[in-house]
Amino acid sequence: MDLKSFTQAIDQIADEKGIAKEKVIETIEMALAAAYKRDYGERGQIVRAALDPVTGKVNVRQIKIAVDETMIKSEEEIAAEEEERAKRMADAEASGAKVPDRPRYEEAEEISASGEEVPKKVRFNEEKHIKIEEAKKISPDVKPGDELEFPLPHHEEFGRIAAQTAKQVIIQRIREAEREAVFDEFKSREGELVSGIVQRIEGRNIFVDIGRTAGVLPAEEQIPGERHHIGERVKAIITLVEKNAKGPNIFLSRSHPKLLRKLFDLEVPEISSGAVEIKAVAREPGFRSKIAVTSHEQGVDPVGSMVGQKGVRVMTVIHEISGEKIDIIEWSEDPAEFVGNALSPAKVKDVQLNPSRKEARAIVAENELSLAIGKEGQNVRLAAKLTGWKIDVRSDRTKQNVAPEESEVKEVADLKVVEVEEAAGTAEDENVVVEKSIESAEPEKGAEENKKEEPRSETAEKPKKKKISKKKKE
Structure with a gap:
């Protein structure tokens, strides 16, 4: 064997397939053992080969398993099995079905009454089993189930079929090793x-x-x-x-949502350096996202770092996610301030909190109400996801606000409150409570004055229609 070429071939396979060199050597050892058993082995024999990558020498060994009487089937058990198998074969031939083969492997495990796995009893085979009494003569410390190795004669010549067997084993094992390596890489x-x-x-x-x-x-x-x-x-x-x-x-x-975090990691050096941290992300893919950021270094503007000069950083991310809108707001330890920031671009005048129920009421100007709620309730829904607070948005036109802990909307001081399940749509997020509009039941002053001027009468006169005649041109 040209040891140098052989070693280079092993290294090449390992590099091309991305698997460890030891795994390639193990695969070759399995192929050599299969080829040896094909030409020189006995039925039921367990053969293993060991390849020395330095010298290129191959050692082939026979493996025998030490067994005691509890692990070996008795003559009666074997006879019963043969009788059962003969019956199955007769039934299969009578029905024209395929005759079942004898099981190739007998090392299967079964479950004991205690729920533990125990070795299944096997037929004693001198080629792969050795009784514990004989095994102790070779190694006094051996126990039932242990393996003993016995050297086999060295052979360098293999037949065509054995070589083909070795080739198939190498191809199969290399593919399995490659799949395992790919799985381990991407799983991590x-x-x-x-x-x-x-x-x-x-x-x-x-x-x-x-x-x-x-x-x-x-x-x-x-x-x-x-x-x-x-x-x-x-x-x-x-x-x-x-x-x-x-x-x-x-x-x-x-x-x-993690896609936004990773994309900003690539675009914002302050994140990788630890100066800026993304605290929370709320996203409705394809439509809008909100990101809460904070700074860990004095003098570093977290929002400005994310946006970049002339918005170049945030626009790169927006382009990657097909134009999805992104709101970047500053995170705060104060829940009231955080809720107010989360409702951006609307300007919040006041935030009332109920910490026990984690509910917040945001008060905004009348002309900011629709902006705070957003299209179909999207803005307030994202704000609730971002902060983790149940948010109720109200207009400052309300003279007396209902306490945050009250769950039902009531009429207070003759003000009719209309909920916004219609405007905001049926929000899937239960953390969102929004208000559509607040309509005053108090009539306008101009309307009151007009009513006072009109004379009261039981029968109201209908306004007379004026007849308009057109003169024909002479």
Whole structure:
């Protein structure tokens, strides 16, 4: 064997497939053992090979398992099994079904009455079993179930079928090792941002080439309204990695709130340095998002750092998520201030809190009410998600506000309060309580004066219609 070429081949396979060199050597050892058993082994024999990568020498050994009487089937048990198998074969032949094969492996485990796994009894085979009495003569410390190794004669020549067997073992094991390596790599990257090329589109699912494998971007994890095409580069979050017989299943998401965090990590150096921190993110993918940020260094403006000069940083992120609007607000330890900031771009005059129920009432100017609520209640809904507080938005036209702890809307001081379930839509988030409008039941002054001037009469006279005649031109 040309040891140098052999070593180079091992290194090349390890580099190309991204697997450890030790795993490649282990695969070759399994292939050599399979080839040896194919040409020189006995039925039921357990053969293992050990390859020395330095010298290139191969040692082949036979493995025997030490067993005691409790692990071996008795003659009566074997006879009963043979009788049962003969009956099954006869029934199968009579019905024209396939005759069941004898089980190849007898090392299966079964559950005992105590719920513990116990070794299944096996037929004693001299090629792979050794009785405990004989085993103790070789190694006094051996216990039932332990393995003993016995050297086998060295052979360098293998037949064509044995070589083909070794080749198939190497191909299969290398593929398995490669799949395992890919799974381990991406499993450790769950929650991270990846960039890839759209490989193919099947139905509404998009498959993205992310390097050593492809990830799937399901329809429900895509940004609403987005349209992708083959060859397009996209960025997404790895949400889940699962094992599969054909390779790992890697699920991606572009609608996850963590996508915004990771995109801003790339664009804002102050985040990676620790000067600025993203405290919370609330997102309705494809429409609007709110991000709360704070600064850990004096003199660093957290909102300005996120926006960037002339808005270049935030616009880069907005472009990546297909024009989704982003509100960046300053986080505060004071819940009242935080709630007020979260309702941006509306200006909040006052915030009343009920900490026991984690409810907040925000008072805004009449002309700011619709802005605070947002289209279909979106602004206040996102603010509630961002802060974790149940928010009730009210106009300052209300002369006497209902206490925050009261859950029902009441008529106070002849003011009719109309809830906004119609304007805000049926909000899916239960943390949102908004108010559509406040209509005063008090008549306007001009209307009162007009009523006083009109004479009271039981029968009101109808206004007379004036007849207008047109003269014909002479």
